[in-house]
Amino acid sequence: MKIIGFIIVLLCGGLLAYATSDFPYWGDPASPASMHVSAYYIENAVADTSVPNIVTAVLADYRGYDTMFETAVIFSAAIACFFLLRIFTPESSQSKLYRHIPTGITLRIAPGGKLPEKSDTFERIDSSWVPHDLIIKTACRLFIPFIQIFGLYVIAHGHHSPGGGFQGGVILGASIILFAVSNDLRSTISRMGEKITAFLCSAGVFIYAGTGALCILLGANFLDYGALASLMGVDPVSARSHGILIVEIGVGITVMAVMVSLYYILSSGGQLDEGL
Amino acid sequence: MHDLILAIMSKYNYWIYIVLLMIGLYAMMVKKNLVKKIIGMNILQTAIILFYISVSAKKDGTLPIIIHGPHAGHHPVRAADYINPLPHVLMLTAIVVAVATLGVALALAIKVYQQYGTLDEDEIHTRIRK
Amino acid sequence: MIWYIELVITILVIICGIAAITVRDLLGAAILFGAYSFMMCLLWAIMGAVDVAFTEASVGAGVSTVLFVAAVFRTSRRTKD
Numbered sequence: 001m002k003i004i005g006f007i008i009v010l011l012c013g014g015l016l017a018y019a020t021s022d023f024p025y026w027g028d029p030a031s032p033a034s035m036h037v038s039a040y041y042i043e044n045a046v047a048d049t050s051v052p053n054i055v056t057a058v059l060a061d062y063r064g065y066d067t068m069f070e071t072a073v074i075f076s077a078a079i080a081c082f083f084l085l086r087i088f089t090p091e092s093s094q095s096k097l098y099r100h101i102p103t104g105i106t107l108r109i110a111p112g113g114k115l116p117e118k119s120d121t122f123e124r125i126d127s128s129w130v131p132h133d134l135i136i137k138t139a140c141r142l143f144i145p146f147i148q149i150f151g152l153y154v155i156a157h158g159h160h161s162p163g164g165g166f167q168g169g170v171i172l173g174a175s176i177i178l179f180a181v182s183n184d185l186r187s188t189i190s191r192m193g194e195k196i197t198a199f200l201c202s203a204g205v206f207i208y209a210g211t212g213a214l215c216i217l218l219g220a221n222f223l224d225y226g227a228l229a230s231l232m233g234v235d236p237v238s239a240r241s242h243g244i245l246i247v248e249i250g251v252g253i254t255v256m257a258v259m260v261s262l263y264y265i266l267s268s269g270g271q272l273d274e275g276l
Numbered sequence: 277m278h279d280l281i282l283a284i285m286s287k288y289n290y291w292i293y294i295v296l297l298m299i300g301l302y303a304m305m306v307k308k309n310l311v312k313k314i315i316g317m318n319i320l321q322t323a324i325i326l327f328y329i330s331v332s333a334k335k336d337g338t339l340p341i342i343i344h345g346p347h348a349g350h351h352p353v354r355a356a357d358y359i360n361p362l363p364h365v366l367m368l369t370a371i372v373v374a375v376a377t378l379g380v381a382l383a384l385a386i387k388v389y390q391q392y393g394t395l396d397e398d399e400i401h402t403r404i405r406k
Numbered sequence: 407m408i409w410y411i412e413l414v415i416t417i418l419v420i421i422c423g424i425a426a427i428t429v430r431d432l433l434g435a436a437i438l439f440g441a442y443s444f445m446m447c448l449l450w451a452i453m454g455a456v457d458v459a460f461t462e463a464s465v466g467a468g469v470s471t472v473l474f475v476a477a478v479f480r481t482s483r484r485t486k487d
Contacts, residue, residue, distance in 0.1 A: 001306060025287060041362065045342065058365045076376075167457075170465050174472075177469070181472070258376075267480070269390070276475070308486065309486070311485070315427060325462075329450050329458060364458050368457060368458060375469065379473060
């Protein structure tokens, strides 16, 4: 099997290498990829939309339809993971581990037994708990607000520097995943629950498609942000810039919620009781 | 002979992408473990993205962000000064789709492990037949 | 396009790629895959694609590695080949 695989790989590689004789040189300004449409985008992006970052302008305004469906794709990936793995077991049929803090004894309570009440002497732990976690908890508690501020900065400054909706959304999701890794999964779920995450996933797609539908209601084509000028009271060029900002916020919300939801489902194997 | 060497050296971005593509394809075909196959799939996806990004580069071109600020004069923008931004846009979509596919693939791998107790392909074949 | 930086990072990318599929420990393969993502992000930043490099740094070297480690944690860590 390995030899067959190796021969197939060598054949494909040879065929691709033979095909490079027709390709243009690297860095050629007259290559066919740079000739036809992208010259129009470079020269007219600031005049049409007043956004200096050409990639953001093309992504959210000239090719906004693709971005809407890409947001729908990542939303459906979260739904697919949910349907594959999520199991709802009732609370009473799991065995739980408790630790008595003054003496350090660990109790294991079988399903159906009596649980200790909420008091300061008993805390619930995971099966992979280690006692040296004070440094990690404190350091991550210091980091997380700054990571979230940076994520919001990246979303808001997508017009003038590299960034935009995706990057900011992933950074915001990563801050919540950091909280879940340093503390345990149950305290993260008590702060950002599963239902709120699912609601935010669909809210972002709804904001994006809703902006497009609003443009239809105001008389222009789907996702033609110039029609929002009559609603906001500015000229059409600034209205396109504000429309790009609104859809980037929608994309950022969806991406954040999808990353958090994927982490919840994958790290607990579907049961949402203990994580990494 | 001299222009053969010249042809090879001026197109070396294509050689990089062919090597990475073949590494990813080999891992997907030959490796027996499911997580190794998923790693091979991701290597293949990033190699394709590298190909598109290398196509968009231009000699003496700068980043695709139009120079603005207090010292930029208001002269017209020429397309030959900036590198081509269109493949960047397509590849942003490709990266997001890659991470979505990775999430679903890992969920499938965990489900297979919960059902059959192993991630090795031959073991799964024997346990299915029982 | 400074050619010597690109040459070093290209060699590192190919070494990380081959190592990620050859190592027998799945946790090591996941971490090597994170390193591979970081090297690819540097390569794209040198070629001028800063938006794509930013996305790959946050997605590939951040969230993707965490999802791999979470999946390896829920399944087994050793592999035969």
